[in-house]
Amino acid sequence: MKILVVDDSITMRRIIVNHLKQGGYNNVIEAGNGVEAISHMAGVDLLLTDWNMPVMDGLTLVKEIRKSPTFSSVPIIMITTEGAKAEVLEALKNGVNDYIVKPFSKGTLAEKIQKVME
């Protein structure tokens, strides 16, 4: 399974990628914003994205992916500090499959991945 991790923080990407590798997910690629993410979508089975990023934010990325004839069915988990109910609801309304608020544990990430990939 190929996973794309999108976050403008290199440190956060490293944390997420380490969690994924410890969970046995070794086919992981990275992008620093939504525009980069779109150009790396080929063959991606799961998208993990931050919300607040320069160039193109995570919510805009989700909208673009859900509009895309090629990638619209790719599961998306948003991993963000935006944990207020309104933000969570807006993300879900726009097609995010699940939502994780930073900081999070390796276990939470593994659970959410299993759930969306069922």
Ligand SMILES: [Mg+2]
């Ligand atoms: Mg960010």
